Amino acid sequence: MPASMTPGVAAPMHDDLVFLDETPRAPTRPSRPGWRILIVDDDADVHSTTTFALAGLEVQDRPLEFLHARSAHAARAVLAQEPDIAVILLDVVMEQPDAGLQLVRHIRETLAMKDVRIILRTGQPGYTPEMEAIRDLDINDYRTKSELTRTKLYTTVAAAVRCYQQLRALVIGRAGLERIVHAGTELMRLHGARDVARSVLRQAAALLGQEAAGVLCVREAGGLRVLGAAGSALELEGLTLDAHEEAMLLGAAARALAECQSEFSPTCMALYFPGKSGRDFCAAIPLSQPVSEGNGRLLHVFASVVAVGLDNVELVGRLNTAAFFDRLTGLPNRTRLVEELDAAVAQGKAPGGTLEATLTLVDLDHFAETNDALGHQFGDALLVTVAQRLQQQLDARLTVARISGDIFAVLGMAERNTPAAIQALFAAPFSIDGQDVQVSATLGLVRLHEHDGSGADALKDADIALKRAKSQQRSGHFYFSRSMGVEIRERVRLMHALRRGVGRGELFLAYQPQVDLATHRPFGAEALLRWRLEDGTMIPPDRFIPIAEYSGLIVEIGAWVLREACAELMRLRSAGHLAFTMSVNVSQAQFRHPHFVDVLRRALRESGAPPEYIELEITESMAMEEPQQLTEMLAQVKRTGVSIAIDDFGTGFSSLSHLQRLKVDRLKIDRAFVSEITGSARGSSIAEMVIQLGRNLGLSVIAEGVEDERQAQILHALGCPLAQGYLFSRPLSPQALLEWLGTQQLENAA
Structure with a gap:
């Protein structure tokens, strides 16, 4: 989860280890063969920082030796070849989100490595491993990298090494060791302090071969709080008591907590469990007989395992709170x-x-x-x-x-x-x-x-x-509503498909000729963007262009269209069509991009296209937004030498004074008015007004969407000099356009 959901409060977490001024004891004499530590992390800095932090330090008068793996896959190879690895410092999230846990499962289940100690580390404090994974795979510890100071890292590794050493050394009492492992697993299955405490007392009694009895407590303000109890001490459970109120049990527990070590007497023992979360625990248990040397060693191992288990229980609780509840309000997240x-x-x-x-x-x-x-x-x-x-x-x-x-x-x-x-x-x-x-x-x-x-x-x-x-x-x-969901998901699907299509070269340009109505001679063409899927399906422009604009792809696509249209103009000129104009549509997002003029200049320079034969088309709605900014942008564009046309003219509400200030070159009568020109006085009158306006302002006028001869005749009669539409030609491929122009030359010559 995010480090903070509080607006304006940044709490970044970095995937690195933080070392303060704490310095563990360095070795003072030559060391014996070292403890082998395998570092598994996909971040090279973590490897170097960890080895630097632990360099020269000893555990049990033996140095630390380091092996390295940059992935879970590489770690498997190391584990297959390198024996006697004591501790694995393992990143939780690597190639996949669960790569670390999968490696743990491989170590414990496939390789059957029960002794090696595993310490999980993560740079993502909101990431919580599955509870079952933590408890079932015998994970020694789980820490965020940012909380591991140098001393805490050394302490964590040292504790794990000692645990490994004891597990390896104790051959006698294997049944006891298995019971200890079971105790650690049992702790992770439990929820709540009372159940955990009772389980610790039962497991300790089982190691000693006696009935469960005693208390497990923690020091708090006012005395010792009894988290759980068994046997004759059961009545003390849940109480906070002064040590003198129960002299034997609580007195032994108080001394162990004060001295931070376990205490053994012939009639009572106090097992000390250090807690990394700031709270230490102690189990005070009456003895039916003195603890033997072998059982004493087992109990020390048991205490180490229980300490980790108790700490993990508290850690899991804190992680649950951090992962599932909002820190500011306390509400579910x-x-x-x-x-x-x-x-x-x-x-x-x-x-x-x-x-x-x-x-x-x-x-x-x-x-x-x-x-x-x-x-x-x-x-x-x-x-x-x-x-x-x-x-x-x-x-x-x-x-x-x-x-x-x-x-x-x-x-x-x-x-x-x-x-x-x-x-x-x-x-x-x-x-x-x-x-x-x-x-x-x-x-x-x-x-x-x-x-x-x-x-x-x-x-x-x-x-x-x-x-x-x-x-x-x-x-x-x-x-x-369902229809909203279908619409949104279809847009998202189409957006991803468009992104892939750009990379695959599925977009292409078609060119629709533009003609002089008086002579029917072609003078130019409009470059039209098209999209054909791999299976041949054509996606209409009115579906994919809005998505390209919404996603920002239109800037990249528009730059490609400019380059391709300029290159096609040069191919036409090399074929002898010198007085030929290429019109290119420019979207609002593309036109307002801060580097648009640079993109235009580059396309002209790299293609060699003469700017006086390039025309950019912007919509009337674009022309009316932020007039001052648009005027400045158009002035920069005009300085390149290209001309400007306003597309779909008549559909908006243009200010005539603003239109004059823009200094555009051509107006395009929207196809909606052209289609109405033969059957609607309104359509005819609007077309006529646009033509008259262009004449008065000294602008060229072209009608688009001309589909029959009657429309062409009326437009010509109204004084419209230029047109494009299916009457003259559908949009053509580059080769088809070249052939069409050749045919038109022959017909006009005849």
Whole structure:
């Protein structure tokens, strides 16, 4: 999960080890053969930083030797060839998100390496391995890389090495060792301090061959808190007591915790379990007989395993909180919400199941502005207050979550989870630090009984509805519909296909000739972008060009169109068509790109195309937006020598004074007016006005979409000099265009 969902609060996590000024003891005399440490990580810096941090240090008067693998696959090869590896420092996420855990499974199950100690490390604190993997695969430790200072890294490795040493050394008492391993696994199966504590007492008693008895406690303010108890001490469970109240057991525990070491007497033992999370534990157990030397060694190993187990239990609890709950508000986060959505969807799909639940996304209006104006601390306080009101005043059976900066989610039965119920909570202002703030919210909703897919899909659908609501009216709401989902998914599919198509060369240009109406002689052509899939299917421009603009691909595609059109113009000139103009459509996103003029100059320079025979077409709607900026851009374009035409003229509401300032060269009468010219006085009159306007402003005029002779005659009679359309030619391939021009030359010559 993100390090922080609080707007404006950055909490970046880096995939590296952090070493402070802590310095473990360096060796003072020559060392014996070293402990072999295998570092498995796909980050080279982690290898070098780890070896640097541990260089020259000893464990049990023996140095550390390092082996390296940059992937789980490479680690398998090392493990197959190198014996006696004591500890593996293993990255969780490598080639795949579960590569580390899969390697652990290979080590434990396939290679049957039970002694080697494994320490998982991750640079992603929100990533939580599966609980089953942590508990079942005998993972020694699990740490985020950023929390491992030099001393803590050394301590973790040293503890693992000692554990390895003891496991290797203790051949006698194999049954006891197996019981110890079972104890560690058993701890990971349990949830809750009491169950864990009781299990530790049972396992310790089993190692000693006696009935379970005693207490497991932790030091807290006011005394020792008994987390779990057994036998005659069971009545102490859950109490916080002074050590003097139970002299033998609690006194032994207090001394072990104070001295940070286990204590053995003929009648009582206190096993000390150091905790890496800041809390140490101790099990005080009455003895039926003194502890033998062999059992003493087993108990020390047992204490090491239990210490790791207890620490992991607390670690898993903290990771669960970090992974599934929002740190600022304490509400469930996106990950937890998706789990609940999955459960809700599964319940509705079960045989006989009925699901009348709704998911609502609640987006605070203008929160960013409030955050910027009043500060992030104020914004955080507002988020907490909104969370409290949603949680306290909505039906208690509804789930409230915070899934991103200022977006909350409400999940539950449809009749309780309604826009009216949620919007009512925003009627009253929110009091923040004595200041009343009026906040509104926009809602996106999805009815789960109308939804097909997973919980994550339902969340996406609700987000689609929220975006639609925000685009229509702030402080309103919108329900997701199946048609919206189909439309969005089709657009996404087409966008990915277009991206692949650009790389595969599926886009090409077709050229539609433009003619002089008086002589029917061709004088130019318009370059038209086309897309043909590998199977030959043609995708209409009105489907893929908006997607190209939305995705930003239009800038790359537009640059290619310019280069290709200029190159085609030069091929036509080399064939003898010197007085021929090439028109190229330019999209708004492409035209407003800061490097557009540079792209245009480069296309002209590299192709050698004369700029006076290149015409750029922009739409009338583009021409009317931000007139000052457009005027400056057009001035730069005009300085290259190319001409400018306004496409689809007549469909917008152009300001004539603005049109004069733009200094364009040509107007194109929209095909809608051309198609109406033979049967509608309105169509004819608009075409005539455009023609007259062009004449008055000294602009050339061309009509597009001319499909029959009658339209051509009327346009010519109205004074329109130029035209293009199916009457003259459909869009042609480069070779077909060359052949068509040759035919036209012959006909005009005849």
